[in-house]
Every structure is written in structure tokens, then in C-alpha cells.
Amino acid sequence: RSGTRVERLPLSRFTTLGVGGEAEVWFVTSHDALAEAMERPYRILGGGSNLVIADAGVPERVLRLSGPLAERDLTPDPLLSTPARVVTGWVGGGVPLPGLVRQLQKLGLSGLEGTVGIPAQVGGAVWMNAGTRYGEMFDGLHTIELVTPEGTRQVTPDDLPWGYRQSGIPRNHVVSRVRLALTVSTPDAVLAKMDFADQARRGQPKMKTPGCAFKNPGGVSAGQLIDEAGLKGTRIGNALIAPEHANFIVNLGGATAADVHALLDTVRARVKVPLELEYELWP
Numbered sequence: 001r002s003g004t005r006v007e008r009l010p011l012s013r014f015t016t017l018g019v020g021g022e023a024e025v026w027f028v029t030s031h032d033a034l035a036e037a038m039e040r041p042y043r044i045l046g047g048g049s050n051l052v053i054a055d056a057g058v059p060e061r062v063l064r065l066s067g068p069l070a071e072r073d074l075t076p077d078p079l080l081s082t083p084a085r086v087v088t089g090w091v092g093g094g095v096p097l098p099g100l101v102r103q104l105q106k107l108g109l110s111g112l113e114g115t116v117g118i119p120a121q122v123g124g125a126v127w128m129n130a131g132t133r134y135g136e137m138f139d140g141l142h143t144i145e146l147v148t149p150e151g152t153r154q155v156t157p158d159d160l161p162w163g164y165r166q167s168g169i170p171r172n173h174v175v176s177r178v179r180l181a182l183t184v185s186t187p188d189a190v191l192a193k194m195d196f197a198d199q200a201r202r203g204q205p206k207m208k209t210p211g212c213a214f215k216n217p218g219g220v221s222a223g224q225l226i227d228e229a230g231l232k233g234t235r236i237g238n239a240l241i242a243p244e245h246a247n248f249i250v251n252l253g254g255a256t257a258a259d260v261h262a263l264l265d266t267v268r269a270r271v272k273v274p275l276e277l278e279y280e281l282w283p
């Protein structure tokens with residue numbers, strides 16, 4: 001096969017929650033390899049930072065962008081850049097977001113610093129428009145390349161109905177790489193904004209977790225609603241509603257997907273406002 005490594009592996013290794021059974025993981029390193037891997041049912045794994053994967057694993061191929069699809073070229077494109085704005089070369093969907101954000105800060109390029117602290121890959125963060133109150137992925141995008149079962153195409157943010165924690169990109173369209181559009185600033189100014197955004201994360205738990213469980217309904221903090229329902233510290237098996245922030249479920253060690261599902265059900269039963277899940281459950 002065109003440079004693709006295929007291995008049966010426990011997905012718990014790839015998730016920030018540390019939960020998930022085995023699947024066939026396809027490490028794809030080129031567009032051709034990606035197209036080939038997409039000929040049978042598949043799922044795309046990014047940084048695994050928003051996933052609760054079943055203890056039995058998943059039957060589909062699990063695609064992971066590697067090699068050149070996890071490399072970046074931040075060189076300004078001379079045709080598209082101006083003294084005030086840089087449009088970069090291609091950044092692979094498999095590039096870890098935290099390192100990219102740090103690198104942009106050192107270059108004094110502003111646009112993505114609001115996403116500081118989000119442990120995603122670029123592709124996953126674009127796919128769900130990850131963000132915080134201080135900025136989101138779509139603040140810094142110029143072009144998004146999508147590999148779909150019908151072929152490869154390039155879109156701009158204007159082509160998509162993106163919003164809070166959603167890009168409008170259909171499921172199983174792979175964000176293979178993007179070009180960033182950033183404002184020229186200084187390393188110190190970008191660092192100051194990053195530090196400010198990072199302050200908001202100080203109350204978040206440091207344990208194994210897939211981030212916030214539920215989206216904020218209409219601007220209200222889901223965490224506050226779960227807290228007010230008295231659910232902080234609720235434990236099922238080895239999963240716990242974090243005492244630090246009630247919208248985080250943490251793995252105390254050896255938690256199962258079933259433990260997490262049971263906690264999600266408990267929250268839905270006790271919080272009167274309907275909450276929309278932010279996590280993705282596999283399968």
C-alpha cells in the first residue's frame with residue numbers, strides 16, 4: 001500500500017481520556033493513501049481530545065494523518081500576504097495545535113492565540129471549530145483542503161456555515177491541510193493575549209479528560225448548571241465529575257466508556273435545561 005502503516009492498536013493510547021478499545025489504525029502519509037484508506041468505512045482520529053471511545057473499540061478503519069500530512073510550512077505566501085497580513089503555506093491536518101500556537105507566537109503572528117491550551121490536532125480543531133471566549137480556529141483560516149469520498153476540494157471559511165463549536169464540514173470529510181491567514185503583530189503582544197486566554201483555564205482539572213462534556217446552552221456555562229445541580233464530585237466507577245469544574249469528567253485511572261456514559265446520563269437526568277453533548281461518542 002502507498003506508504004500506509006496499518007496496525008491493530010488500543011485507541012485508549014490516542015485519547016486524552018485514556019479510554020477506548022482496539023481498532024485497525026491506518027497511519028496515512030499522502031493524499032493517495034488517504035483516498036485508498038477511505039474506500040472502506042472509516043473514522044478520522046485527530047488528537048483524540050474530544051472522544052469517548054467504546055471499550056470494545058470500533059469496527060471501522062481509524063485514519064490518522066501522519067508524515068507530510070502532519071508537517072507545516074509557515075512561510076508567507078508572497079502573492080497573498082501584505083505587510084499587515086500573512087497567508088502561510090500549507091499546515092497539515094495532523095499537526096498538533098499547541099505547538100503550532102507557540103510557534104506562531106514566536107513569529108509574532110496573531111489569530112490563533114485564543115485557542116491556547118486546546119490539545120487538538122489542526123484538522124480536528126478545524127472540523128469542530130474549537131475555541132474559547134478569546135478566539136476560535138476560524139479566526140485564523142484562509143483555505144481549508146478537504147478530502148472527501150468524491151475527491152479533494154479547497155474551500156474558504158466563507159463557503160461554510162461555521163459557528164460556535166461547529167465548522168459545517170460534513171462528517172468524514174477529512175481536513176487534510178489548511179492555509180492560515182494571520183495578522184502581523186509582535187511576539188510580546190501575542191504572548192500577552194495568550195496569557196490572558198490561558199487565565200480562563202486555570203480552574204480546569206489537570207487529569208485525563210476529553211474537555212467539556214456539554215456545549216454551553218445559549219451562552220450560559222453548562223459547567224455552572226451542572227454545578228448548581230449539585231453534581232460536582234459524583235463518581236461512577238472510575239469516572240468523576242471534576243470538583244474543579246463540573247463540565248469536565250475525569251478518568252481516575254481505569255475508567256471505562258460505560259462509566260462515562262453513566263455520568264452523562266446522570267447529568268441529563270438532573271439538569272433541567274436541555275444540554276447538547278460536545279464530546280463525540282464512538283461508536
Ligand code: FAD
Pocket residue numbers: 016043044045046047048049050051065093094117118119120121122123124125126127128129130131132165172173174175176209210211212280
Ligand atoms: P478528535 O477528538 O480526535 O476528534 C474529534 C472529531 O474531529 C471527530 O469527529 C473526528 O473524526 C474529527 N476529526 C479529527 N481530525 C480530523 C480531520 N483531520 N479532518 C476531519 N475531521 C477530523 N475544545 C474547545 O473547543 N475549547 C476548549 O477550550 C477546549 N479545552 C479542552 C481542554 C482539554 C484538557 C481537553 C482534553 C479538551 C479540550 N477541548 C476544548 C476539546 C477538544 O480539544 C476539541 O474538541 C478539539 O477540537 C478536538 O480535536 P482533536 O484533533 O483532538 O479531534
Ligand code: EPU
Pocket residue numbers: 131132133134200201203210211212213214215216220221222223224227244245246247278
Ligand atoms: N462555573 C461554576 N461551576 C463550575 C464551572 C463553572 O459556577 O463547575 C461558573 C464559573 O464560576 C464562571 C462561569 O461558570 O462564572 C464560566 O465558567 P468558565 O470560565 O470555566 O467557562 P465555561 O463557559 O464553563 C468555556 C468553554 C471551555 C473553555 C472556557 C475558557 C464550553 C462548553 N466551554 O467554559 O471550553 O476552555 O470557556 O474559555 O464552551 C471545551 O469546549 O471543551 C472547553 C473546555
